Amino acid sequence: MDFSELMNNRFGEPAIILAVSGGGIKPVEINDRFLHEIGMNIDKKDYLSRNYLAAFSEDGLATYKKAVNDVCNGTEEIRLETWRRLLSNCCGEENICIRSRMIDLGAENGIHYVYEGIRNVTLEHYHPSVDVDHKDMFAKTAETNNIYYWEYTIATHEMRPCFRCMRDLGLPAVVKNYPEPAIDAGIFPLDYADMYRDWHWQIEEKGVPGFEGIIPLTVARIPFRVKLTTEYDENGKPVKILGSATIIPETEKKRNDLDDSIISTLAREYSGIYLVDLEKDEMSTIIEDDKVKGLIPGKCKYSEMVKRILAKYSDQADENVTFFGNIDFLRKEFFKEGARREMNFKISEHGPWARLMCRAVETTDDEVSKMLITYTLLDDHRSQKLDDDRTIALQKKELEERQGKLMEAVDEANRANRAKSDFLAKMSHEIRTPMNAIMGMNEIIMKSDVSDEIRGYATDAYRASEGLLSIINEILDFSRIESGRLELCNERFDLGAFLCRMYNMFVMRAEGKGLALTIDASQDLPRYVTSDENRLMQVLNNLVSNAVKYTDSGVVTMRVSSKADGENARLVTFEVEDTGRGIREEDLSKLFQAFERIDVQNNRNIEGTGLGLNIAYRIVEKMDSKLEVESEFGKGTRFFFTVRFECDPYVRMGDFHSCNTVTAPENEKPLFVNPDKRILVVDDNIVNLKVIKALLKDSQMTVIEVTSGAQALRAASTRKFDLIFMDHYMSGMDGVETLFRIREQEDGPNHDTPVIALTANAIKGAYEKYRELGFVDVVFKPTTLSDLNEMLWKYC
Numbered sequence: 001m002d003f004s005e006l007m008n009n010r011f012g013e014p015a016i017i018l019a020v021s022g023g024g025i026k027p028v029e030i031n032d033r034f035l036h037e038i039g040m041n042i043d044k045k046d047y048l049s050r051n052y053l054a055a056f057s058e059d060g061l062a063t064y065k066k067a068v069n070d071v072c073n074g075t076e077e078i079r080l081e082t083w084r085r086l087l088s089n090c091c092g093e094e095n096i097c098i099r100s101r102m103i104d105l106g107a108e109n110g111i112h113y114v115y116e117g118i119r120n121v122t123l124e125h126y127h128p129s130v131d132v133d134h135k136d137m138f139a140k141t142a143e144t145n146n147i148y149y150w151e152y153t154i155a156t157h158e159m160r161p162c163f164r165c166m167r168d169l170g171l172p173a174v175v176k177n178y179p180e181p182a183i184d185a186g187i188f189p190l191d192y193a194d195m196y197r198d199w200h201w202q203i204e205e206k207g208v209p210g211f212e213g214i215i216p217l218t219v220a221r222i223p224f225r226v227k228l229t230t231e232y233d234e235n236g237k238p239v240k241i242l243g244s245a246t247i248i249p250e251t252e253k254k255r256n257d258l259d260d261s262i263i264s265t266l267a268r269e270y271s272g273i274y275l276v277d278l279e280k281d282e283m284s285t286i287i288e289d290d291k292v293k294g295l296i297p298g299k300c301k302y303s304e305m306v307k308r309i310l311a312k313y314s315d316q317a318d319e320n321v322t323f324f325g326n327i328d329f330l331r332k333e334f335f336k337e338g339a340r341r342e343m344n345f346k347i348s349e350h351g352p353w354a355r356l357m358c359r360a361v362e363t364t365d366d367e368v369s370k371m372l373i374t375y376t377l378l379d380d381h382r383s384q385k386l387d388d389d390r391t392i393a394l395q396k397k398e399l400e401e402r403q404g405k406l407m408e409a410v411d412e413a414n415r416a417n418r419a420k421s422d423f424l425a426k427m428s429h430e431i432r433t434p435m436n437a438i439m440g441m442n443e444i445i446m447k448s449d450v451s452d453e454i455r456g457y458a459t460d461a462y463r464a465s466e467g468l469l470s471i472i473n474e475i476l477d478f479s480r481i482e483s484g485r486l487e488l489c490n491e492r493f494d495l496g497a498f499l500c501r502m503y504n505m506f507v508m509r510a511e512g513k514g515l516a517l518t519i520d521a522s523q524d525l526p527r528y529v530t531s532d533e534n535r536l537m538q539v540l541n542n543l544v545s546n547a548v549k550y551t552d553s554g555v556v557t558m559r560v561s562s563k564a565d566g567e568n569a570r571l572v573t574f575e576v577e578d579t580g581r582g583i584r585e586e587d588l589s590k591l592f593q594a595f596e597r598i599d600v601q602n603n604r605n606i607e608g609t610g611l612g613l614n615i616a617y618r619i620v621e622k623m624d625s626k627l628e629v630e631s632e633f634g635k636g637t638r639f640f641f642t643v644r645f646e647c648d649p650y651v652r653m654g655d656f657h658s659c660n661t662v663t664a665p666e667n668e669k670p671l672f673v674n675p676d677k678r679i680l681v682v683d684d685n686i687v688n689l690k691v692i693k694a695l696l697k698d699s700q701m702t703v704i705e706v707t708s709g710a711q712a713l714r715a716a717s718t719r720k721f722d723l724i725f726m727d728h729y730m731s732g733m734d735g736v737e738t739l740f741r742i743r744e745q746e747d748g749p750n751h752d753t754p755v756i757a758l759t760a761n762a763i764k765g766a767y768e769k770y771r772e773l774g775f776v777d778v779v780f781k782p783t784t785l786s787d788l789n790e791m792l793w794k795y796c
Contacts, residue, residue, distance in 0.1 A: 228243050
């Protein structure tokens with residue numbers, strides 16, 4: 001059994017694993033929480049090597065053995081308490097009471113294993129039911145116990161006290177950030193605190209071997225000989241401090257916090273010392289030097305005095321200002337003797353700083369009855385530091401308030417922007433699904449044996465759908481840009497072939513309007529460049545399309561030139577110039593704004609969203625360039641931008657027209673026909689299934705249609721398919737889960753069948769995402785016969 005994993009992951013309590021065999025009981029594993037709970041500073045190796053049962057008394061051992069045997073024989077769980085006498089080098093010998101919870105873990109190789117969760121409840125037995133003053137308990141137990149031990153780890157600043165320290169002083173098993181908690185709790189009195197801190201500093205920073213001295217401990221001020229011994233690692237670096245405190249019996253134990261020795265010690269440090277009787281609401285002066293003489297009357301009402309002080313200084317004091325004025329809080333919450341609180345405040349706006357320190361010195365029925373207040377006028381150096389801290393704090397607060405308001409405004413703007421962009425993206429995505437049916441059905445009609453009139457209607461509807469799809473794509477691009485999700489994908493491509501495709505895309509449209517379309521490419525252009533080819537194509541498509549659209553006669557020219565920018569880079573300038581209508585000067589400033597259309601009166605018959613140029617501008621900006629325009633109304637327009645291309649190695653293109661074929665577009669691949677092929681189409685939209693089946697009708701393949709992931713899984717489990725088209729977003733089991741389930745069927749007929757994603761999710765990165773999920777390819781909706789035909793030739 002893996003006991004370590006069992007105890008650390010399954011159980012969260014201090015615990016031990018016991019091996020039971022032939023009447024013997026032996027510990028085999030304990031966790032760190034077990035050692036902390038035992039509290040005797042025994043390490044794991046030492047504990048496991050001991051005779052575990054030797055700690056029990058005769059009666060306790062019989063009870064314990066019976067409980068273990070009962071658990072091994074089928075009792076579900078047993079709880080019991082047993083006393084055990086343990087010995088450690090640090091804490092000596094102690095009798096401790098352990099409350100146990102036993103559970104059987106089962107048997108392995110003839111050995112039974114028992115889990116025992118524990119809790120150290122010794123203090124419940126030591127403490128009587130009536131309240132006992134901590135200082136009285138410590139005074140009494142110190143006389144009999146004589147010595148206390150602790151261990152301090154320098155790297156973690158953690159102190160681990162012996163059991164007596166925990167029992168008599170109420171310390172936890174681990175004291176973090178030691179010694180401050182012990183000083184705050186009054187274990188080390190304030191008049192000795194700096195000396196004790198200095199001991200620690202000398203050991204930790206300078207490696208001093210140790211210190212020894214007499215310190216009165218707790219508010220009872222019982223004199224102890226405190227000794228610190230340094231423990232070093234193999235490199236001579238101090239790693240631990242071993243501490244001990246031994247009572248000095250022959251010394252008279254003074255129990256009054258306000259005795260003459262304390263007062264004389266405090267008087268050297270403080271300008272004023274005052275005693276407050278919270279039960280009587282009285283404040284009396286013990287010591288005042290000349291600086292604060294007469295600050296308060298010899299005796300007065302504490303509540304009235306503190307109100308007067310706070311009313312005068314509250315706006316110049318720190319966050320503890322209200323602490324001193326709440327008597328109910330002081331009595332009920334500030335209850336532990338030795339507890340203290342400080343407040344710094346300015347005597348006047350431009351005067352020195354003063355410090356008040358409040359310290360509880362006497363309790364009655366767990367409520368503070370008396371406390372000591374010290375008053376100190378700080379020197380110039382400390383006052384200046386507090387002035388600087390106050391100025392910095394005020395500036396920081398003001399800055400945080402400004403930043404908070406600014407962040408709120410930014411968050412509000414971002415939320416509004418995200419809401420708009422998310423809406424546009426969702427709208428674009430949702431529209432693509434019905435568009436799939438509209439364009440698909442019209443394409444089917446166009447290829448069917450119908451009259452020329454019907455085919456003409458279908459063609460007009462299909463072209464209108466293409467226009468609508470173009471608008472949807474622009475909206476999708478715009479929403480992506482607005483939400484900051486536009487990214488460039490830089491790859492190496494042939495610039496000459498790129499320009500050739502640009503020409504082929506628009507030459508027939510230009511000639512149809514009686515325009516000349518020319519490409520003027522300089523011979524020093526690089527043949528191969530690295531950039532985002534698709535985004536560059538999108539920008540130039542928009543510019544050339546607009547040039548053809550807004551030019552009624554003349555020429556549309558695309559010029560491309562370059563110059564060197566280092567050894568392996570070129571600055572390439574693209575220009576698109578036309579002899580069209582031109583742009584009015586007053587309209588140039590809003591040309592690249594979203595949803596803006598200029599000269600609407602003259603261009604009302606030309607369709608568009610007003611997004612194309614804005615998107616082109618933002619893409620060019622993403623390429624670290626700027627799209628610029630020059631225009632003269634009625635004579636034409638020139639758009640231009642310059643992009644830096646990596647071209648390693650640099651190969652000159654030469655004469656563009658001689659090395660590139662500028663012709664009409666190539667014909668599409670012939671229709672894929674194979675009656676022996678069987679494909680599966682999965683889509684929860686019935687119309688989409690009809691469209692795909694009709695588009696594939698002439699392929700003579702067997703097309704099986706299903707409307708859910710569950711149906712697809714059943715179909716794929718019973719027969720072999722040559723190709724599967726899988727819709728992504730379906731109710732119930734979606735396309736991704738269905739794909740995973742098909743791939744899990746290692747002996748299934750379609751374990752290795754190519755699966756192509758059908759999706760309206762046309763955002764950037766979708767293709768890579770679907771490939772990573774396991775789809776061999778992606779067909780985006782609206783689905784065309786050309787898209788399907790390409791997939792059939794590629795995978796069947």
